[in-house]
Amino acid sequence: MSQVGSAPAPMVTSHEDAKKAYADFEKKVKRTIYIDHLSPQVTSSVLKAALAQCANVVDVEFIVNYTIPYDIPSAALVELDDEIQAKAALDLMNDFPFIIGGMPRPVRATCAKPDMFRERPPRPDIKKEFRWVKQEDGTEYEGMKKLRILAKRQEAENMALIKNQLEEEKELAKQQQELLDGNYKKYDMLENVVQNGNMKSLAQHYGVSLADEFGQFNP
Numbered sequence: 015m016s017q018v019g020s021a022p023a024p025m026v027t028s029h030e031d032a033k034k035a036y037a038d039f040e041k042k043v044k045r046t047i048y049i050d051h052l053s054p055q056v057t058s059s060v061l062k063a064a065l066a067q068c069a070n071v072v073d074v075e076f077i078v079n080y081t082i083p084y085d086i087p088s089a090a091l092v093e094l095d096d097e098i099q100a101k102a103a104l105d106l107m108n109d110f111p112f113i114i115g116g117m118p119r120p121v122r123a124t125c126a127k128p129d130m131f132r133e134r135p136p137r138p139d140i141k142k143e144f145r146w147v148k149q150e151d152g153t154e155y156e157g158m159k160k161l162r163i164l165a166k167r168q169e170a171e172n173m174a175l176i177k178n179q180l181e182e183e184k185e186l187a188k189q190q191q192e193l194l195d196g197n198y199k200k201y202d203m204l205e206n207v208v209q210n211g212n213m214k215s216l217a218q219h220y221g222v223s224l225a226d227e228f229g230q231f232n233p
Contacts (some may be wrong), residue, residue, distance in 0.1 A: 035135045044097050047104055053119055061092055064113075068106050069099035074133070091126055100125070120186070129230045144200035168233070 038140060049061070055116050058074040065071055073093040104123050111118030136142075147158045 018117075028121040029138065032135065033138045036138055039131075042093060043126050043128050044093065046091050046093045047100050047107075047179070048089065048091055048124050048126045048130055050122045050124075051105065051183050052087060052090060054090050056088075056090075061090065065092070065103050065106070069094045074124055077130070077132075091130060121214050 038191055058071075062071040071092055071094060075091045075093075077089045077091065079088075091101070092136060105126070107121060107123035112121040113119070147155050149155050
């Protein structure tokens with residue numbers, strides 16, 4: 015009789031463990047940020063270095079979409095030490111440009127949500143049932159059929175948005191390369207001026223006074 019009386023205990027413990035596991039997961043979500051529109055060149059080390067001034071990165075999980083035939087900028091879930099660091103990281107990324115290869119990226123950052131995590135514990139006290147819907151199910155089957163059509167339409171719209179995003183990426187890369195080329199030409203011109211001793215003529219051209227070796231400014 016004593017064995018029968020103690021039988022329900024493991025189930026209670028299992029339920030409590032499930033609640034604790036989900037509570038721990040919710041805490042993890044609150045200290046995690048979601049970063050979108052990252053360059054494919056970005057690695058975990060890059061994100062850790064970028065956020066080092068305001069937060070300690072505990073873990074980085076990149077989210078890759080394998081269902082499309084394009085190499086588009088990826089997203090990442092970045093777990094930090096606590097909620098305070100998560101808020102500081104969000105403020106940093108939303109107030110200042112994210113620099114990759116000397117150029118700013120249009121990165122977006124927001125608070126993470128439970129549905130963003132690939133691996134997450136089941137929510138306690140919620141029972142889920144799965145089954146195949148057959149044609150003889152009538153109204154339910156027709157509803158699922160409409161949802162399937164809507165899903166295909168949404169997929170087509172999503173592909174169109176991705177193509178547009180790739181065009182924007184291409185234009186951004188072109189603009190950034192033109193800016194880099196322009197800066198290089200300026201630095202190259204200044205270097206040639208210095209090497210050829212033409213600083214004085216250049217200063218006169220732009221109306222700038224140069225200081226001699228004694229700190230006196232010459233017109």
